[in-house]
């Protein structure tokens with residue numbers, strides 16, 4: 362059989378490729394990032410019925426939706442941060458669609474995060490991962506597995522304490538290595554945001570936003586099922602809604618995993 366897409370279609374039909382859904386279900390209880398009270402808050406997800414096979418619309422069911430762009434499993438576009446604000450291809454409608462499909466490197470930090478809720482991924486961890494799995498290729502997604510998505514209680518998921526959230530994430534040097542030296546497509550996490558809970562105190566503050574978006578890289582937050590991905594080889598499809606001048610959007614993130622050897 363010739364043609365890579367024909368081969369792909371055949372592999373899909375024979376279940377040689379597993380589709381893993383990395384997306385959390387959106388619902389009114391979906392946890393939303395909490396900012397200090399001096400900043401404007403993001404609206405939670407809400408849904409109101411337009412009609413449901415009734416006198417408002419006898420044969421159809423549909424809803425109106427409201428939410429912040431950064432709600433649930435969502436995409437951070439480069440213009441989300443001030444460091445990326447002038448990027449011509451940095452909004453949800455101007456991002457080059459070639460970047461919606463990219464391979465994933467999954468760094469398993471689940472044991473570290475279980476021991477330390479404020480675990481920080483550093484260049485040392487990335488280099489150790491690369492020693493085992495090879496250098497992170499240019500244009501790949503780097504996904505931090507923490508099993509944080511298994512925290513189904515929103516309070517435990519946000520994990521807000523007196524000194525701010527206790528949530529794992531990358532330190533500034535790790536982000537710098539990925540954005541500037543590895544030239545990744547973006548950085549994805551299971552937590553509510555791409556930065557560590559204490560990243561407001563980092564230098565620069567919020568490096569997974571400031572450095573990644575300043576380098577025209579993307580973010581993915583509130584991912585799940587990262588424990589079902591291999592360390593390398595999965596292909597991620599992550600295409601945000603085409604919102605004019607959007608800073609991000611909820612989206613369905615799926616991974617293609619090669620099962621042809623199983």
Ligand code: MN
Pocket residue numbers: 431435436437554580582609
């Ligand atoms: Mn976001």
